[in-house]
Amino acid sequence: MHRLSVILIKEWREALRNKMVLFGVLFLPLLLVGVSVYMVSEGGGTDDPIAQIVLFNTSLMYFLLLPAIIPLAIAVYSIVGEKDQSTLEPLLSTPVSDLELFLGKALASVIPALAVNWTCFGAFLAITSILLGGLPPHVLTVPWLASIFGLSPLLSLFAVSVTMLVSSRASDARAAYQVSSFAILPGVIPLIVYSSRKTLVNLTLVGIEAAVLLVASAVLLAFAIRVFRREQILTRWT
Amino acid sequence: MITARGLTRRFGDLVAVDRLDLDVSKGEVFGFLGPNGAGKTTTVRMLAALIAPTSGEATVAGQRLGFANREIRQRVGVLTETPGLYRRLSAWDNLIFFAKLHRLADPATQVERYLKLFDLWDRRDEPAGSYSKGMRQKLAIARALLHEPEVLFLDEPTASLDPESAKAVRDLIETLQSRERTIFLCTHNLDEADRLCDRVALFNQRLIAVGEPQHLREQMYGRRTVVHVADLRPGLEDALDLPFVTGVERVDDALVVSLTDPDRENPALVRRLVELGAEVRYVNELRMSLEDLYLDLMEDADAST
Numbered sequence: 001m002h003r004l005s006v007i008l009i010k011e012w013r014e015a016l017r018n019k020m021v022l023f024g025v026l027f028l029p030l031l032l033v034g035v036s037v038y039m040v041s042e043g044g045g046t047d048d049p050i051a052q053i054v055l056f057n058t059s060l061m062y063f064l065l066l067p068a069i070i071p072l073a074i075a076v077y078s079i080v081g082e083k084d085q086s087t088l089e090p091l092l093s094t095p096v097s098d099l100e101l102f103l104g105k106a107l108a109s110v111i112p113a114l115a116v117n118w119t120c121f122g123a124f125l126a127i128t129s130i131l132l133g134g135l136p137p138h139v140l141t142v143p144w145l146a147s148i149f150g151l152s153p154l155l156s157l158f159a160v161s162v163t164m165l166v167s168s169r170a171s172d173a174r175a176a177y178q179v180s181s182f183a184i185l186p187g188v189i190p191l192i193v194y195s196s197r198k199t200l201v202n203l204t205l206v207g208i209e210a211a212v213l214l215v216a217s218a219v220l221l222a223f224a225i226r227v228f229r230r231e232q233i234l235t236r237w238t
Numbered sequence: 239m240i241t242a243r244g245l246t247r248r249f250g251d252l253v254a255v256d257r258l259d260l261d262v263s264k265g266e267v268f269g270f271l272g273p274n275g276a277g278k279t280t281t282v283r284m285l286a287a288l289i290a291p292t293s294g295e296a297t298v299a300g301q302r303l304g305f306a307n308r309e310i311r312q313r314v315g316v317l318t319e320t321p322g323l324y325r326r327l328s329a330w331d332n333l334i335f336f337a338k339l340h341r342l343a344d345p346a347t348q349v350e351r352y353l354k355l356f357d358l359w360d361r362r363d364e365p366a367g368s369y370s371k372g373m374r375q376k377l378a379i380a381r382a383l384l385h386e387p388e389v390l391f392l393d394e395p396t397a398s399l400d401p402e403s404a405k406a407v408r409d410l411i412e413t414l415q416s417r418e419r420t421i422f423l424c425t426h427n428l429d430e431a432d433r434l435c436d437r438v439a440l441f442n443q444r445l446i447a448v449g450e451p452q453h454l455r456e457q458m459y460g461r462r463t464v465v466h467v468a469d470l471r472p473g474l475e476d477a478l479d480l481p482f483v484t485g486v487e488r489v490d491d492a493l494v495v496s497l498t499d500p501d502r503e504n505p506a507l508v509r510r511l512v513e514l515g516a517e518v519r520y521v522n523e524l525r526m527s528l529e530d531l532y533l534d535l536m537e538d539a540d541a542s543t
Contacts, residue, residue, distance in 0.1 A: 006338040010324070010331075017326040017365075086322040090381065092288055093316040094339040095308045231289045235249065 003096050007104025012112070014081065015074055020173075024073030025112060029120045032062040037127050040136060053200055056138055060147060060201060061191045063124070066117040067152040068159040068188050069181075071109035075160050076176045078105050079167035083237065092230050102228040105164065110156040117152055143201045151206060154213040158187040161220035168227045168237050187213060239264045239389055239420040240285060244294035247280050254280040256444040257294065262437075264388075265418040267411060269425065269435035269451075271532060276442045278424045279319070282391045285422070286316050299388045312340065315387035319394050321378035325367030329358050329377050332366050333384060340385035352380040372403040379407065383414075390414065393424045408434060432528040440532060446539045455526050458534060460484070461500050462524040463507065466492045468517040477514050480507065494524055 015021045036059040043055035082088045091101070129135055163180040170176035190209050226232070240262035247255040254277040262268045272278050283289045285298055287307035296303040299313035324332050330349060337345035353359040356376040361369070366377060375398065382390060395411070396404035411421060411434055425431050431438055432451050439448040447454055467474070468491075475486040475493055482503045485496035493511075497503045500523060508518055 002341065003339055006335065010327070010335045013331060014324060014326055085325055086318065086320040087324055088322075089283075089288070089318045090316065090322045090336070090378070091339075093286055093311060093314070093318075094336060095312045095341075096339050097308070234283060234289055 003100045004104050004107070007096070007101065008108050008111070011074070011078055011104065011108030015077070015108070015112075018077055018081075021073045021077050025070055025116060028069060029066055029116050032066060033120045033124050033127070035059075036062050036124050037131065040124075040128050040139060041131055043136060052136075053138070054196075056136070057201055059124075059139075060144055063117060063121050063148055064151055064155060064191050065188060066120065067113045067156040068184050070113035070116055071156050071159045072163050072177060072180050072184070074109040074112060075105065075163035076167055076173050076180060078108060079164060080170055080173040080176050083171055084173070088233055088237070092233060098229050099225070102164075102225055105228075106157075106160045106224075109160045109163070110153070113156045113159075114152055118148070121148055138200050141200070143203050143206050146203060146206045147201065151210055151213065154210060154217055155187060158213055158217045158220065159184045161217060161224045162187075164224040165220065165227060168233075187216060239266070239300075240268075240296070240298050240422065242285070242294065242296040245281070245284060245291050245296055246293045247277070247284055247289070248292045253443060255284070255291075258441075258445055260296075260439065260445070260448075262420060262422065264420055265415060266436045267415050267421045267423060267434050269423050269431035269438035270441060271425065271428065271431060271438055272441040273536065278441060279393065281441070282316070282393060282422065282424060286314050286391055287311050288316075312385070313387055314389045314391060315382035315385065317379055317382040317390070317392045317395055319397070321374040323366040323369075323374055323377060323381075326365055328363045329353060329366055329369070330362040332377065333381055336381050337384050342385060348384055352384060356380050371398045372400055375399055375407070376403065379410070387419070389420045389422065391422045391424075394426065395423070396425075396427060396430060404430075428528040428532055438528070440535050440539075442536060442539055447535050451528050451531070454535075455528075455531055458531055459524075459526050460496050461498070463495045463497055463500050463504055463521060464489075464492050464524045465495060465507070465511060465516075465521050466519040467511065468519055470516070474511075474514060474516060478507075478510065480510055483507070 015025070039055045039059045043052040046052050082091065125135065125140065128139070162183045163176070166180045166183055167176045170179065190212065193205070240260060242258050242260040245255060245258040246253070258281060270278055270281065280289070284291050284303070285296060287298070287303060287310040290304060298310045301309045301313065303310065324335070327335070330353070333349040333352065334345055337349050342348050350359070353362050356379070358373060358377060358380070366374060369377065375395070379395060396407050399407060408430065411423070414421060423431065423435060435451065437448065437450050438454070440446040449457070470488070470491050470493070475488050478486050478493070478495070482498055483495055484498065487494040495507060497507070504521060508521060511518055
């Protein structure tokens, strides 16, 4: 646990000094909060129920894209950065275990992603309430909360596992970022269903997405842990 | 401090290290010499418990490889060929990170001590990426030493350093040796190996020779005395009829005489030359360089495979 926290702090220190990572972690969330506030405000002001539902669902989808997108930037630079700086061997020469290293890298991406996402969601609720004098109906519902607090961690886990697998084979951060962005699509495509529906998101839909993500994340996580072995890192990673 | 028996590592069909037997004592500076691709890095990685051997066994700092890898990593320090620093982090943050991974009791004090030792204290808050090559190398060495390892694996520690920094590193190695630290030194700098190492191993996938540099030289070339003579007349070498002389060679204005025990035989050799009418200017021992030895042994090894 001690070494895990040491790795986490180091990862965040590095991320805070990396403009590319900071841009990915802060710019997109701020943009999506703004867009979501606008869409919900528009939805709250329209009399067309279908348009209202589509706008609300799309807003929700944005808050489910964030936990999948934010970890990409951190995880890619965390792993490709180690390769680029030739720091893997000195790091692996310490008594840190493979699992501590893996968890340190994974959590260093997942924790900020969830923190930023939930903070943005809170900001979205607050700004919307202030602008509209209260939240429109069907925004702060059980399916919304289940999506935000239940699906977000699974989406982050899925994205981190994908990114770690991709980054282990990449030597260029930008290439790894692009490939990872495509590779996470199977996990986020079902979310698009949210925005295209003419009925409100319900718990069944959230449950199906959660089950799919759970299975996919478990499989990918198992692969990522296998790739994250000392010997593999030193002899196979490019 | 380090023992290896039949240590072998294969990568598919490639045998990187073939049945390596080694014994390195506590406090010894052990040079591990070989060409690029010889398997030196693979050997270090195995001994530092970073990768597993395909077969064979080893003990490092009293811990058996494969059974106590974490303990081995706690007791060894590794300086890799490239410094491998977090460029965006300061020197202080770089060292504190590793000090905490090693769970040092007082990481800040230890980091301060090594930053001061390597004259990096005043620039501790600057990113490591802004450091010169020499400063980066010093920082990397400090990192390898932070946890006071019993065994230190150094891969090309003075490569890319200016002469002053290289000397500082060599002095440090001598200091560490005096403190009973065991140093496993991989280097292409044969002069450095000759000066620093108690023993050297010549290695190219398998062990070619191991021993004290001087002993290896004697084994390879014997001991030879060079006698510089004024007006070296023809036939003098043939007239040198002493029983302990095993060979004489004329090189420019000198005779290179092969002896079995020069310390005892040199006075008689000089007396005989004077008797033969030679004007002896001065006498010295022919000392082949470690480079000569390395090249000849590697050539022999290539020829035998």
